Amino acid sequence: MNNIIDFQHKMSAHCENGVTGNLLRFYGIELSEPMIFGIGSGLFFFYMPLIKMNGIPVTSFRPLPGVIFKRVTKRLGIDVNVRQYKNQIRAAEEVDKLIEQNIPVGMVVGVYDLTYFPPAYRFRFNAHNIIAVGKENNIYYISDPIMEKIEQINAEDLLKTRYAKGTYKPKGKMYYIKHVPETYDINSAIVKGIKHTCRNMLNIPFPYAGLNGIKTLAKHVKKWPDKLGERKAKLYLGQVVRMQEEIGTGGAGFRFLYAAFLQEASQIMNKPQLNDISGQMTEVGDLWREFGVEAGRIFKDRYSGSNPYGEISKLLLKIRNEEEKTFLNLNKLIKNI
DSSP, X not given: OEEEOOOOOOOOSSHHHHHHHHHHHHTTOOOOHHXXXXXXXXXXXEEEEEEEETTEEEEESSOSTTHHHHHHHHHTTOEEEEEOOSOHHHHHHHHHHHHHTTOOEEEEEOSTTOTTSOGXXXXXXXXXXXXXXXXXXXXXXXXXXXSSSOEEEEHHHHHHHHTOOXXXXXXXXXXEEEEOOXXXXXXXXXXXXXXXXXXXXXXXXXXXXXXXXXXXXXXHHTTHHHHHOXXXXXXXXXXXXXXXXXXXXXXXXXXXXXXXXXXXXXHHHTOHHHHHHHHHHHHHHHHHHHHHHHHHHHHTTOOOSSOHHHHHHHHHHHHHHHHHHHHXXXXXXXXXX
16 A cells, blocks of 8 residues: 555644644644634543552543544534444554545554654553554554654554553544535634533532542642652652643643633634633643642752642642632633623
């Protein structure tokens, strides 16, 4: 098989935003990364101490993999196909068939076995999104939105990443666009995206999600040193910061990205109040960035205070309270649009 799709590759801060944007662009829809993130209700918070990744509780600043793509395409009226395969041979064959038809294919993969990744960036994380845009003999051409250019990986290694072991196994998941409408209502998509995000952050009664999740994390953080010991407490705290700052968020747990979405939405919809709330979200992002800096000092034994975990717990509660004010303002505004 020898077929390379004429595909425009662009980098992004977050892989699923980037894959969604690149796929939409291929079909003639040009949306910024913040707009995709906002329409897809990508901002979230989830802390689940009972679910472990690399032996450490999962903290996420976004919903489950695939949700952003699904929400964006649905809200724009785009017809898509999302599949998983138990049979690995069939999973590979389906990708090849689509590439032969000049259809780029999104996939969820594990990072650890992506051979084009520098070794320092490979770890057990099974929620990365890429696009197969061609195949030449045994080599696939991959648009990976966190890489500068189209990369290459052999068929065996690609299949290995599609069936990676561990938490959130991708199980051969792939997705692609089937049909794009001639027109779509961007204003309606923005409103639906914002309303969904507000519900997720304000109204989920579960103690580990949304604002309640931040509060629960704050309670747990201050107990970590006594409960886990100093070394393990640092690992737990370091993992929170890693998910907040390094796993594709663009910094501050996507808060800056969401602020950019609100700013762009205010211009599209001619609603200057959204721009005001964008400023509030940026201030929340600054607090998350402060949390990351202080946590880094604890991790490196450079914190000067006598009760570091207690102080950083208070900072998390402050963040939670400021986010509540911001989302209440946003929720009140969007209900009247």
